[in-house]
Amino acid sequence: MKHTNKEILGKGIKYLAFALPLTLIGPSVLFTAFNNQHHPFYIPVLIGGIVAIIAAILLMFKGIITVVKAVFD
Template structure:
């Protein structure tokens, strides 16, 4: 019977743990940037928030993919 690859599972959970703060930081920073549209730093802060949200989506995808591989792949 196939058992879960624990090291690969832990790697996937680390990706998901990295995505968790980014999924909150990105929208909060974006909201803050839209409240201060007349400020000089509007565009750089907006770009940072978009990058944080994109990184959160990427890390979530990679983490879920890695967790699924650790449970269901046959080696």
């Protein structure tokens, strides 16, 4: 089944929309984790922040690639 460029563009924008909150949440969680290193939940919060940042980067990359593919194909 062939997708239209409009559907592919919508999918790319959806990826970018999911990446936007993660770009704001990830660094703030990471900053909070580094400021509370004595807290017992330091490691889980640190891991959560790193996962959020990596997910934001991957979603942005996939979203930009999808939008470019929709525009130039």
